[in-house]
Amino acid sequence: MDDMATMIGGLSGFLDDKDIVTDRDDMAPFLTDWRGIFTGSAQAIVFPRSTEQVSALMAYAQTHNINIVPQGGNTGLVGGAIPDNTGSSVILSLSRMTAIRDFSEANNSMTVEAGCILQELHAYAEERGLYFPLNLAAKGSCTIGGNLATNAGGVNVVRYGNTRDLCLGLEVVLLDGRVMNLLTPLRKDNTGYDLKNLFIGSEGTLGIITAASMKLFALPKARSTALVGVPDIETAVTLLGKLQAASGDSVEAFELMPATLLKVVFKQFPDIPCPLTPLPEFMVLMEIASTNARDGQPNETGQIPIAETMEAFLADGFEAGQISDATLARNDIQRQQLWDIREHSPEATKRESTPVNTDVSVTRSQLQTFYDLAEKEVHKIHPTARVCAYGHLGDGNLHFNLIEADGGDPEWSEKRGALFEAIYWALAMVDGSISAEHGIGQMKVEQLKDVKDPVALDVMTTIKALFDPTGILNPGKVITTQD
Amino acid sequence: MKILVPVKRVIDYNVKVRVKPDQSGVELANVKMAMNPFDEIAVEQALRIKEAGQADEIVLVSVGPTQSQETIRTGLAMGADRGIHIEADQETEPLSVAKCLKAVVEKEQPGLVLCGKQAIDDDSNQTGQMLSALLGWAQATFASGVELAEGTAAIIREVDGGLEHIAVKMPAVITVDLRLNEPRYASLPNIMKAKKKPIDQMSAADLGVNTTPRLKTVKVEEPAARQAGIKVGSVSELVDKLKNEAKVI
Ligand SMILES: Cc1cc2nc3c(=O)[nH]c(=O)nc-3n(C[C@H](O)[C@H](O)[C@H](O)COP(=O)(O)OP(=O)(O)OC[C@H]3O[C@@H](n4cnc5c(N)ncnc54)[C@H](O)[C@@H]3O)c2cc1C
Ligand SMILES: Cc1cc2nc3c(=O)[nH]c(=O)nc-3n(C[C@H](O)[C@H](O)[C@H](O)COP(=O)(O)OP(=O)(O)OC[C@H]3O[C@@H](n4cnc5c(N)ncnc54)[C@H](O)[C@@H]3O)c2cc1C
Numbered sequence: 001m002d003d004m005a006t007m008i009g010g011l012s013g014f015l016d017d018k019d020i021v022t023d024r025d026d027m028a029p030f031l032t033d034w035r036g037i038f039t040g041s042a043q044a045i046v047f048p049r050s051t052e053q054v055s056a057l058m059a060y061a062q063t064h065n066i067n068i069v070p071q072g073g074n075t076g077l078v079g080g081a082i083p084d085n086t087g088s089s090v091i092l093s094l095s096r097m098t099a100i101r102d103f104s105e106a107n108n109s110m111t112v113e114a115g116c117i118l119q120e121l122h123a124y125a126e127e128r129g130l131y132f133p134l135n136l137a138a139k140g141s142c143t144i145g146g147n148l149a150t151n152a153g154g155v156n157v158v159r160y161g162n163t164r165d166l167c168l169g170l171e172v173v174l175l176d177g178r179v180m181n182l183l184t185p186l187r188k189d190n191t192g193y194d195l196k197n198l199f200i201g202s203e204g205t206l207g208i209i210t211a212a213s214m215k216l217f218a219l220p221k222a223r224s225t226a227l228v229g230v231p232d233i234e235t236a237v238t239l240l241g242k243l244q245a246a247s248g249d250s251v252e253a254f255e256l257m258p259a260t261l262l263k264v265v266f267k268q269f270p271d272i273p274c275p276l277t278p279l280p281e282f283m284v285l286m287e288i289a290s291t292n293a294r295d296g297q298p299n300e301t302g303q304i305p306i307a308e309t310m311e312a313f314l315a316d317g318f319e320a321g322q323i324s325d326a327t328l329a330r331n332d333i334q335r336q337q338l339w340d341i342r343e344h345s346p347e348a349t350k351r352e353s354t355p356v357n358t359d360v361s362v363t364r365s366q367l368q369t370f371y372d373l374a375e376k377e378v379h380k381i382h383p384t385a386r387v388c389a390y391g392h393l394g395d396g397n398l399h400f401n402l403i404e405a406d407g408g409d410p411e412w413s414e415k416r417g418a419l420f421e422a423i424y425w426a427l428a429m430v431d432g433s434i435s436a437e438h439g440i441g442q443m444k445v446e447q448l449k450d451v452k453d454p455v456a457l458d459v460m461t462t463i464k465a466l467f468d469p470t471g472i473l474n475p476g477k478v479i480t481t482q483d
Numbered sequence: 484m485k486i487l488v489p490v491k492r493v494i495d496y497n498v499k500v501r502v503k504p505d506q507s508g509v510e511l512a513n514v515k516m517a518m519n520p521f522d523e524i525a526v527e528q529a530l531r532i533k534e535a536g537q538a539d540e541i542v543l544v545s546v547g548p549t550q551s552q553e554t555i556r557t558g559l560a561m562g563a564d565r566g567i568h569i570e571a572d573q574e575t576e577p578l579s580v581a582k583c584l585k586a587v588v589e590k591e592q593p594g595l596v597l598c599g600k601q602a603i604d605d606d607s608n609q610t611g612q613m614l615s616a617l618l619g620w621a622q623a624t625f626a627s628g629v630e631l632a633e634g635t636a637a638i639i640r641e642v643d644g645g646l647e648h649i650a651v652k653m654p655a656v657i658t659v660d661l662r663l664n665e666p667r668y669a670s671l672p673n674i675m676k677a678k679k680k681p682i683d684q685m686s687a688a689d690l691g692v693n694t695t696p697r698l699k700t701v702k703v704e705e706p707a708a709r710q711a712g713i714k715v716g717s718v719s720e721l722v723d724k725l726k727n728e729a730k731v732i
Binding site: 221275276293294328329331334 | 518
């Protein structure tokens with residue numbers, strides 16, 4: 001690699017000076033992840049404003065053998081956007097590529113640049129009467145490019161699928177600077193290999209996503225949101241099937257939250273009101289939605305159809321002993337307060353403890369078995385650990401997290417390693433995945449080698465070598481090229 | 484003692500309100516509606532008074548279109564005992580609502596009327612005051628604290644300089660402010676029970692009240708759109724703009 005001054009000099013050949021940051025303090029927020037677990041160093045952060053600039057940067061990086069670490073909103077949870085500590089990297093931030101290139105009601109699609117913030121895309125679509133359903137608690141900061149690069153999931157997967165399912169086309173800049181144009185909003189395009197799907201979920205290790213065509217949907221106009229107490233996870237899974245059937249398959253969200261978690265949320269955020277007393281051991285935040293506005297307006301008998309559907313479902317569950325208690329949001333303020341509980345969960349557990357965080361998925365039918373096994377193993381090792389398993393139950397995706405005993409635990413940091421192992425042992429017993437939606441990043445590289453099918457790992461290595469023969473594209477993430 | 488709580492159906496607090504193209508009012512078709520948030524606080528306070536053993540029945544009353552029954556149902560699910568719906572299709576004004584309420588008070592003989600301090604749609608802040616005048620009852624407005632005792636109520640009001648403590652004789656009309664309480668969530672058993680609670684129907688005419696509007700809306704306009712901010716390059720540019728463009732310094 002060339003010396004730093006020369007290299008920076010070279011960058012300013014094709015970027016505006018204000019789009020290159022080298023000051024230590026200015027770079028700091030880009031060098032630590034959201035959880036504060038991973039910290040790295042970099043020579044510079046560059047903020048290209050166009051695909052052409054990304055292309056020129058990449059070609060330059062390849063020629064000069066500079067490590068490139070792509071970054072969107074830096075909300076990733078596995079350290080994928082954080083460089084290593086060698087100081088040899090340049091962070092390529094897409095956050096200034098924010099144009100919306102196309103919006104089509106007829107196609108139900110929009111073509112947007114990688115740096116667009118998710119929440120702004122929600123608002124943009126909604127103002128035009130359409131709906132972009134990808135939704136996660138990081139929506140105010142994460143970018144669509146980062147969502148694609150991690151194939152993010154979130155709370156609406158149960159109805160609309162992962163980011164992959166919402167993507168029609170991509171524009172990708174390869175390491176040699178070539179722009180691969182797969183940016184079609186076509187719904188059907190069986191012209192050879194589906195390359196876009198190679199880049200979705202590749203976490204910046206194969207190329208830079210600069211723009212994407214995304215699917216849009218009819219905007220929900222009526223919703224019913226309930227917080228429901230259930231005796232156990234298995235019952236919750238049964239209830240999901242029932243609600244899907246009862247609501248015309250319109251379950252938008254089905255999120256598990258235990259009482260342990262709610263207590264932490266209310267402690268850390270005292271302004272959020274507690275909706276159920278006493279708190280049932282497990283709760284599900286469930287929401288059904290209809291795109292027909294009339295479902296949200298009182299009918300001749302004075303009932304709101306969508307609320308009636310939810311109430312009838314809850315009453316059945318109550319009578320069958322599958323629901324112990326429940327409350328329905330009677331207005332948008334209460335709906336928001338219920339969602340606040342869920343959306344403040346990552347932040348609340350982070351404030352309460354240094355949690356043992358996982359992102360596992362198992363088949364819905366195995367959720368209870370896994371939960372019981374993991375809980376038992378965890379408590380064998382450390383009886384005071386608080387299990388705070390919450391997440392996207394509808395997708396079989398649990399953040400089976402642990403926090404230390406209330407009031408602190410001197411043994412916590414020493415026990416963490418064994419606690420992780422206990423959870424992953426239970427996961428292996430039910431053939432689950434070590435990463436449901438967050439990805440591998442730098443956090444799970446070694447673990448991936450242990451659990452992934454060896455043939456698949458071998459093919460992944462071959463693909464990586466094809467796009468990045470010298471190992472300078474987000475090195476040390478997902479898959480290590482040499483060892 | 485019986486408590487009467489008037490509840491109004493208004494546009495949901497979180498809905499972005501749009502003005503009709505002809506500027507005759509705001510768009511109501513297919514818009515999400517909810518109970519006026521201040522009325523929810525009044526219902527909550529009534530429930531707390533009843534739970535403290537100081538009242539034995541809570542009656543909700545709503546003056547408005549048929550759909551107002553749904554608003555009453557919402558309050559019944561919170562725990563109120565029964566409802567009275569006074570059908571009025573025209574837009575209701577504070578005076579005619581106060582007259583309807585007066586008729587209900589005469590019939591029901593409550594010991595207390597708890598109202599929201601204002602409705603968030605027309606922001607009139609008049610109904611409670613008019614009702615107390617029509618009844619010749621004591622009034623306490625903008626209550627952020629309510630303590631009942633034998634024959635009197637101790638009220639805390641948030642005023643500019645701090646908190647004002649007053650005592651009013653019962654029966655009284657009390658209008659409630661935002662910080663009085665946090666309205667509860669309705670539990671599933673209460674939602675189910677609410678479906679069976681009675682709602683009496685009558686019309687304003689049955690009560691001898693003429694609801695023909697006395698006010699005429701001339702025009703409803705959107706507030707002027709705010710201009711987007713700009714970034715200035717330097718302090719001197721900022722000073723220059725403040726001086727010569729905004730003319731504030
Ligand atoms: C009347 C009619 C209607 C049709 N309608 C539609 C339609 O509505 N939509 C649509 O998309 N298509 C349609 N098709 C075409 C469609 O592609 C095929 O009908 C079907 O998907 C191919 O299945 P097959 O088993 O006959 O495959 P084949 O015709 O035997 O093979 C198709 C291709 O797949 C390969 N292939 C087959 N099996 C395998 C395997 N197991 N592993 C690897 N490669 C394999 C073959 O080498 C070949 O390249 C229609 C065809 C007909 C005759
Ligand atoms: C509070 C909170 C809640 C979350 N909830 C969820 C959830 O419910 N579901 C879920 O799936 N995830 C969740 N996440 C993690 C999630 O992966 C990220 O929030 C999001 O998808 C990443 O977007 P980002 O723009 O911040 O990407 P970054 O963190 O900047 O980057 C993530 C990865 O993608 C790469 N990358 C970024 N942009 C590009 C690009 N344009 N081209 C190529 N590679 C790129 C980076 O190199 C890195 O490997 C949550 C995170 C937080 C902080």
